[in-house]
Amino acid sequence: MVKAAVLGAGSWGTAYAKVLAEAGTDVTIWARRDEVATVISETHENTAYLPGITLPPNIDATTDHAAALNGAGIVVLAVPSQSLRGNLKQWTSAIDKDATLLSLAKGIESGTLLRMSQVIAQVTGADLSRIAVLSGPNLAREIATRQPAGTVIACPDSARAIDVQKACATGYFRPYTNSDVIGCEIGGACKNVIALACGMASGQGMGENTIASIITRGLAETTRLGVALGAKPATLAGLAGVGDLVATCSSPLSRNRSFGRVLGEGGTMAAAQEAAHGQVAEGVKSCTSVRALSESFDVEMPLTDAVHRVCHEGLSVREAVGHLLGRRIKPE
Template sequence: MTTAAVFGTGSWGTAYAMVLADAGTTVRMWGRRQEMVDQINSGCNQAYLPGVTLPGLITAAADPSEVAAGADIVVLAVPSQTLRANLGEWGSALPTDAAIVSLMKGVELGTTKRMSEVIEEVGEVDPSRIVVVSGPNLAKEIAVKQPAASVVACRDEAAAERVAAACAAPYFRPYTGTDVVGTEIAGAVKNVIALAVGMAEGLGFGDNSKASLITRGLAETMRLGMAIGGEAPTFAGLAGVGDLIATCMSPLSRNHSFGVKLGQGLSVDEVVAQTSQTAEGVKSCTSILDLARKNGVDVPIIEQVHAMIVEGRTAEDVVRALLSRPRKAEVD
């Protein structure tokens, strides 16, 4: 039987652990806090997935070495901006022959590295063992076993297939691919576009406005992704437009909900104080914009979200700036 170690006990890490267990994989989870470990061992994660019963194949421990020992697959589900520090703390415990799966959707601040690049650098992991799972994966829907699909991407097709087989649950359909770059960029950028779509909703705009932002946001995502080696079909698939739609439109999306409150006039600090959460797009908009500028890619929506998040520009100013841009052909 395949054994997986899942590092991180948040909503998506726990939901993916459930997927693995329901596919017949034995799962050990790592949690930093003993009370969370005890809760998972009792069959629940009330902090992130209240009311959901965890499969019996899931156990947890606070010792990284205990969790990772003998694992065929290691899943990393920590916040993207903490990955480097976490790997520095317990990366040496990871088995040298395991597939390393990234569930994280972000670009590292300061370095503009994708999560797979951080794993390769800090964890000293060969890229042929690094697998990225991404798609329309709202954790609360998956945790109650609503049907969903995802992309399992790896440079090594055999490694991708091994991970896909381990997470092919009755309600979760994995598709394999080799475009790690495109899959990661799509997963990171959609969080920022979802903030913009949420802002539009918070301002009272309707579906035309939101659909326009989603479509032009996809164009930005493709330009950036392809500039650094991503492949066009990826952005038309589950990791691209699929994840973008789910994140931009669902009230279950933290980035969408955060954007709505910004559009209603709250500041970033006020939203954080009200919700006790920070959306991934808020943290990653700066690094994604830096990556785009480094590669000479035009990303006006991302620029305006960054101006609002970092520079304090109002939602009305952002809309005005986007609508007043010079006209151009839709397809370059």
């Protein structure tokens, strides 16, 4: 039986560990904090990030990464995108040389502008054929309560993608395989930025027409960037693109939408972070790196630019809306 190590005990890492365990995979979760690991091991609940959800008995937890990684054929990387590199430097020596590395992180690394699979390859030296990414409309609490959902596992090696697929397929969680790693990663990174924009609009009291317009135009600029990088348009029209985008932009469970809503209501960045209860809204940092990546490929991304300017340059949400509506009209 395959063993999986889930490195990261946040809400999505824990929810995905639950999926793996309920699919029959033995799972060890690595947690950064002793108290989180102890509570998971002793009470089978992650009270810090998924309170009220009972975890299966075949999940263990530890703060010892080497113990978590021992014998793991699937290594699930479930830490925030901007902390992935630093963590990987500590973990790499303990990772089995043939293990499949599965990224749940969604973002573009600040400074390097690398996708997460590229960061993994650079730090670990693993061949790209060993690196997979998972992306889809997968809000953690809904998955944890066994609400039906689909996802995409992308990997250049179809056999490894199928192995991961088998390790996490359940009656409520349906994984599809794909070879388009770039498309899945760009969709996952950009949707957090567009969700911030939707939250800002909602906080301003704007309705469903506005939200639908932001989602649609957000998908258009995400697709432009993805195609420029080599992604397949069909990927961005699927679960890892429009599916993830709709879920993240529409649900109150979305940290990025909720963060944006506080800003739209006139709250400060500090107030929005406090409302997130310490959890990371990936789009806040990704908007800057996604914007820089788009500029390097000469891809126009006006929504991403507006979100960056609100989060990092002091532009008000109302001013950002005015700039967007004042852009030159043109064919769709």
